[in-house]
Amino acid sequence: MTTEPTIPVRTPGGNNGMIIGMLVVGLLVLGSGLAGAGFLAWQYFTQRPDTIPRLLAADTHVFAAVTPSLADLPQILRLRQAFPDDADPGAADEPLTNQLAEELGVNFEQDIAPWLGSEIAWAINNVNFDDLPNLDSIDRPDVDLQSEMILIFTSRDNNQAQAFLDKQRQHREGQGQQFAMSEVDGVRIYARQGGAAEALDAFALVRDYVIFAGSADTISAIVQRDPNGDATLEANANFQKVRDTLPAERLGYMVIANAPLLAAFDEGSADLPPTLARQRTDQRPIVAAMHGMGFAISAHADGLAFDAIASMERGRLSENSLALLTPFEYPIQAERVGRISADALAFSSFTIPPSFKDTVLQGIRDQPGGEQQLEEFEREMGFNLEDDLLSWFYGESHLALVPGSGAAAGVPLAGYFALKPEQLTLAENGMRNILQSLEIVGGLAGGFSFEDREAGGATWRAVEVMPEFYVGQTFSSEEFMLAVGEEAMGAAANPSQPISQNGSYQAATRQIPNPIGAMFYVNMPQTVDKFIEFDMADAEIRERLQPIRAIAASASPGFNEAGVARAQVFVVIAAE
Numbered sequence: 001m002t003t004e005p006t007i008p009v010r011t012p013g014g015n016n017g018m019i020i021g022m023l024v025v026g027l028l029v030l031g032s033g034l035a036g037a038g039f040l041a042w043q044y045f046t047q048r049p050d051t052i053p054r055l056l057a058a059d060t061h062v063f064a065a066v067t068p069s070l071a072d073l074p075q076i077l078r079l080r081q082a083f084p085d086d087a088d089p090g091a092a093d094e095p096l097t098n099q100l101a102e103e104l105g106v107n108f109e110q111d112i113a114p115w116l117g118s119e120i121a122w123a124i125n126n127v128n129f130d131d132l133p134n135l136d137s138i139d140r141p142d143v144d145l146q147s148e149m150i151l152i153f154t155s156r157d158n159n160q161a162q163a164f165l166d167k168q169r170q171h172r173e174g175q176g177q178q179f180a181m182s183e184v185d186g187v188r189i190y191a192r193q194g195g196a197a198e199a200l201d202a203f204a205l206v207r208d209y210v211i212f213a214g215s216a217d218t219i220s221a222i223v224q225r226d227p228n229g230d231a232t233l234e235a236n237a238n239f240q241k242v243r244d245t246l247p248a249e250r251l252g253y254m255v256i257a258n259a260p261l262l263a264a265f266d267e268g269s270a271d272l273p274p275t276l277a278r279q280r281t282d283q284r285p286i287v288a289a290m291h292g293m294g295f296a297i298s299a300h301a302d303g304l305a306f307d308a309i310a311s312m313e314r315g316r317l318s319e320n321s322l323a324l325l326t327p328f329e330y331p332i333q334a335e336r337v338g339r340i341s342a343d344a345l346a347f348s349s350f351t352i353p354p355s356f357k358d359t360v361l362q363g364i365r366d367q368p369g370g371e372q373q374l375e376e377f378e379r380e381m382g383f384n385l386e387d388d389l390l391s392w393f394y395g396e397s398h399l400a401l402v403p404g405s406g407a408a409a410g411v412p413l414a415g416y417f418a419l420k421p422e423q424l425t426l427a428e429n430g431m432r433n434i435l436q437s438l439e440i441v442g443g444l445a446g447g448f449s450f451e452d453r454e455a456g457g458a459t460w461r462a463v464e465v466m467p468e469f470y471v472g473q474t475f476s477s478e479e480f481m482l483a484v485g486e487e488a489m490g491a492a493a494n495p496s497q498p499i500s501q502n503g504s505y506q507a508a509t510r511q512i513p514n515p516i517g518a519m520f521y522v523n524m525p526q527t528v529d530k531f532i533e534f535d536m537a538d539a540e541i542r543e544r545l546q547p548i549r550a551i552a553a554s555a556s557p558g559f560n561e562a563g564v565a566r567a568q569v570f571v572v573i574a575a576e
Contacts, residue, residue: 052121052152053234053243054227055209063233064254065121105171106164115161117154117208123233124149125218149200151212161210165190165203184220191216238291238311245309245564250296257292282324289316291563302507303573312563327353329558331515332396336420338500340400341491345413345527347400347499350518351557352419357390382437388430392423400492403530404485413530414485416492420478427480431473435461455486456493504572508552513566517557524548547573 050067097108106112125148155161169179169190179190191202202216206223213219225231233239242255265287269280291311298305314322330351337349364370378384397419404414421427435450442448442463453462453472460483462472473482476493483489499505499521508521528542548571555567 049118049154051154052119052209053239054232055152055206055211055222055225056123056150056233057125057221057225058231058233058236058239059257059259060123060125060233060236060239061257061260062124062254063121063239064123064252065119066252067119068251104168105174106168111164111167115155115157115159115164115210117156119152119154121152122150123152148214148218150214150218151200153210155205155208155210158205158208162205165205165210169203180216182216182220184223187219187223189216189219189223242292242294242309242311245311246294246296247298247305247307249300250298250307253294253296255292255294258288258290261290261293262287282320285317285321286312286324289313289321300511302510302570304571305511306569306571308567310559310565312559314559314561314563325558327355328517330396331517331557332519334509334514334516336396337398337516337519338505339495339498340398341402341495342497342499342502342505343402343487343491343495344400344499344521344523345402345530346520346522347398348518348520349396349398349516352394352397354394356394357386360390361386380441382440383430383433388433392421392427392430393419395420395422400488402485402488402491403526404487414483414488414491416481416483416488418482418492419480421480424475424478428475431475431480435473453486453489455483455489456491456495458489458493460489462489504550505552507572508550508570509554511570512552512554512568513556515557516554518555520553522551524550549574 050065052065053063056063101107172192173179178193180193182189182191187204187206189202189204192198198214200212201214202219203210203212204219204223205211206219211219211222213222227234229235238258239255243253246253262284265280265284269277269284272280289312291313294307294309294311296305296307298307317325330353332349332351340347340349361374364374367373374385383389397417399415399417401413401415439449448463450461450463453460453470455472456476458474458476458481460470460472460474462470465471470486470489471482471484472486472489473480474489474493475481481489481492483492502523504523505521509519512519524545528545532539532542550572551569552572553567553569556565559565
């Protein structure tokens with residue numbers, strides 16, 4: 001091992017600029033790719049590359065990569081067409097480009113683009129949650145060496161890549177930083193010397209990869225690690241299970257190993273109330289059985305998909321742990337979701353599990369004096385909470401927000417809640433008792449009474465809470481419905497058009513998990529119009545968001561038999 005002379009001058013905090021510079025490179029490449037620019041030479045690749053995991057240690061805690069391919073270009077061009085103002089990465093990223101030049105003394109097009117390959121990756125070993133970057137001050141992230149951050153870029157031209165490394169080192173030396181060079185298996189590794197240790201102090205060209213890391217030792221380990229051996233992240237079975245479950249068409253992805261997830265869970269369990277502490281103790285085996293979590297972004301003809309998965313070894317769970325998962329494993333019917341009114345600005349569909357009753361009652365009784373407070377509530381209201389409501393209040397549920405005409409009453413929106421109870425007769429009897437009790441209690445307070453009103457072909461028991469503004473309840477199509485506003489009553493019982501016929505909804509739900517455990521949907525144009533109508537946003541917002549037609553978030557009903565839980569956010573983007 002040899003060491004070159006060092007420059008004995010150092011500017012404090014200089015290596016923070018290194019972090020900024022490398023983050024800038026990643027942002028520039030990702031931004032350029034999404035804009036359809038030609039900075040990445042995708043035309044040279046026919047398959048989606050993913051080679052960097054072969055360089056890293058098997059116990060890497062966090063790994064993220066950008067892995068575009070030729071197949072992504074048509075979708076990216078559509079995004080460029082949809083957002084023409086953001087299509088020029090040079091203009092959009094001018095502040096970042098200037099910062100790159102200031103901190104590293106390099107130009108992206110001249111010094112980076114000529115050698116930059118098709119993969120960019122970011123990894124962290126031995127995550128210390130106290131030392132992760134503070135996203136509120138990304139200009140000076142606080143990262144300790146315990147977190148061992150690594151940035152890796154593939155190289156298409158090693159001569160150009162080495163020239164880039166030399167140029168940015170010389171620029172930093174001119175700013176007062178000093179570097180020592182060590183050689184490992186023919187690879188020259190440079191590491192900043194003097195002062196407090198900081199992340200990304202070291203860099204080298206290792207085979208066909210430009211690597212920045214927190215220390216020379218980290219890069220040295222990469223140099224000496226057999227990329228085809230068993231000690232790599234690529235060979236890690238848990239990593240493989242998580243990555244292979246993510247969409248194959250992903251532009252980029254992230255995998256978080258089990259170790260940091262379990263550490264975060266344990267850290268969040270400190271100083272909890274006894275009830276929550278017991279719940280966390282029961283839940284810990286579930287977290288311990290996880291392989292890890294994964295996240296991905298993919299471009300499609302209709303928009304962008306953001307996927308998340310959690311993978312676990314169900315065979316490691318006890319009967320008690322499996323029972324804890326049961327409340328989350330009830331699906332909702334896609335056909336029923338599709339019958340929601342197309343007029344809805346937004347809606348949420350989910351399942352209330354049968355355990356809801358016990359959860360509510362136990363939560364009340366765990367509170368100091370909770371049992372007495374429950375008895376007083378039931379005595380004052382005149383109905384039994386468990387028998388008249390909680391005993392049947394579970395099943396597939398939908399909550400929708402629709403346009404309303406109650407602006408004169410100060411209520412510009414309307415909405416409804418629908419639930420399909422398994423015990424319909426019990427629900428009808430319970431609601432009859434509740435409404436009668438509310439009418440008695442309300443009447444004593446000043447003439448409160450329900451009246452029958454027709455809306456959507458159903459008869460509603462409604463009360464006028466404000467002039468010409470009603471809240472009503474009914475049972476229609478074997479569903480319990482509660483609505484605020486007459487527009488919501490009609491939309492709940494008999495929508496003029498179901499949302500399943502809406503093109504944006506069809507696009508948003510084409511990729512969702514099947515079966516569905518929960519869904520949240522936003523009709524963006526109508527929602528933005530409402531915000532503008534009531535001075536909650538300006539017309540510029542409408543122009544900027546005009547290409548976004550809908551946003552749908554959905555999740556699977558818990559973990560399937562393979563031990564995988566899925567969630568997705570799909571953003572529908574119109575190119576014209």
